[in-house]
Amino acid sequence: SQELEQSPQSLIVQEGKNLTINCTSSKTLYGLYWYKQKYGEGLIFLMMLQKGGEEKSHEKITAKLDEKKQQSSLHITASQPSHAGIYLCGADGLAGNEKLTFGTGTRLTIIP
């Protein structure tokens, strides 16, 4: 079973609309990372969250970690074509060690 569940698996959004991607674990998340990946390329680091209730923003992307540190959301405001790609969440410590475990990703498509 997946230790990190991402939802939805894919998302098609009209340009200019807002959207949210979720990342959920049954275990406490000690460090939660969000990455973006263009098809066929490497992962680009977006944000890291460590404290319950923490929220970080970069340009039009906001990531939050809930108080229980078991769920994170990534919210994009007024989406643009440049936001298209695969978004992955990763977390420390889920495997009982310090390795980073990843969700299976959310594929975001922006339509004009």
Added chain:
Amino acid sequence: DVKVTQSSRYLVKRTGEKVFLECVQDMDHENMFWYRQDPGLGLRLIYFSYDVKMKEKGDIPEGYSVSREKKERFSLILESASTNQTSMYLCASSRSFGNTIYFGEGSWLTVV
């Protein structure tokens, strides 16, 4: 900026060949990682290294070995390539555990 460089973006190898994938980071990071990424399976950790000449198995080490003779360089070796090793391979590094992991651009390996 952190730079993780993978030497080959695209490779085509024959079954049974020995394959070397090279990765170099320029930020004096302690930790280096090799992942493979497959549709529907997400990112899976093959091996990681937390120091020169030190290595630990990840989730799917079978069929792979690694070498870290210098701090900045981490090599993934497929002793005898097989078709089920056709995949996207991603190298990553971090200053230490609990710090952000930075990824290279990825190497697409096709084994025929």
